[in-house]
Amino acid sequence: MPETVLIVEDEFFIAMDLQLMLEGYGWRVMGPVGTVKDALLLLETELPSVALLDVNLGRELVTPVAEYLKAHDVPFAVATAYDRPEQYGGEVLAGVPNAGKPTDERRLMAALMQLTGR
Amino acid sequence: MNMEDLYRLLRTGHIQAQGIVDTVADPMLVLDASLCVQNASRAFFETFKVDREETIGHPIYKLGNGQWDIPELRRLLADVIPKATAIINFEVEHTFPALGRRTMLLTARTLFHPDGASHTLLLSIVDATDRYRRDMAKDMLFGELRHRMKNLLSVVKAIAHQTTTQDRSAKEYRDVFLGRFSALIEAQELAYAEQDEVGVDRLLNIILAPYADKPEAVVIEPGEAIELGPHMIMSLSLVLHELATNAAKYGALSVPSGQVRVGWQVEDANSKLRLKWVESGGPPVSRPAVAGYGSQLIRSTIAYNLHGEVEQDYAVDGFRTEIVIPLGTAPSSS
Known part of the structure; x- marks a missing residue:
């Protein structure tokens, strides 16, 4: 069974880039989705092994998704240009691994491996 | 003394x-x-x-x-x-x-x-109140610029990745990539230039200018003035660029007699923007067997980034695209 990863990123090109990157490593991608609403809808049907979140989704912050994941014990990383994501997205993002933006492939994989213990 | x-x-x-x-x-x-x-x-x-x-x-x-x-x-x-x-x-x-x-x-x-x-x-x-305020505003501006730059670089990287190398020479790849890259640069110029608001007409004029060899090749029909946010400008620039390059390669703009008419309307109490792209006078149109990346890009950008809809009609006398985008409160660049 491949591990699943939920991608939340509002910019289509970046979302596609992350998806292709992760699929290249054999992950099954949930989404990508660009809004909190779509992310929560997906999460109601299935919980992924791990999630990768953009912090600023344009019209909204990803915080409710992070809180939902935390409440359901799903580990997550962020992929954001912010140095301190918690300053924008709240305490729930403190100490969460950041794969950065632009996202470096190795840094991303290292973060996800660390979270899933794979 | x-x-x-x-x-x-x-x-x-x-x-x-x-x-x-x-x-x-x-x-x-x-x-x-x-x-x-x-x-x-x-x-x-x-x-x-x-x-x-x-x-x-x-x-x-x-x-x-x-x-x-x-x-x-x-x-x-x-x-x-x-x-x-x-x-x-x-x-x-x-x-x-x-x-x-x-x-x-x-x-x-x-x-x-x-x-x-x-x-x-x-x-x-x-x-020091004013100085502190100025310093804080400056720090915020720098942070915002840095964030914006990193996002832009991410988009560039993603476009470079997603521009396929299949069946293309290195030069062809480079030209396709640079075309998209140029559209991004134009969009940045438009979105963050220190001047008045950017409307649909200005965006159309700038993105389509390179394709209007003759004035009648690209006709932009006047429409309602409406201000576009940075997010919308970037996505629409890329979409218009794809439409124009497709027209120049296979459609109306590939022959001297061809023409593209672009028009727009604001509908439903300013809540929707409808953009029409109509080609005519080009070679006979037929639906491609497989949707190319260009048309996928158009659909995905409109649906995913702008929460809108696209209809593409491969009418024999000219390809048409109609795009409807909701006009919500403008989101910040993310």
């Missing part, structure tokens, strides 16, 4: 001292050992809107209805100053009745008299 000379000397000294105090551009107080005001600079009176009478000779904590009775200042004068002869830029935040909430930087220096029995305290007060 007689009394007269001595008096003159002291008087000169006093005038000199007053002159020095008044020359200081910042508010300044000279306090005696019991913290009564001996002298004050002109800037002090001006900044705190008080006059000489109510200031000179009064204890600092009683000045202006006790507006200087600030716990941090008391601590500074009572505890810190006696131990250190000088304090530089001690920050105090306080609400002054005439000025509102301000951040003041206090610099204090103790002057010991030669007799050793008494001392004077020089206290300068610099209002």
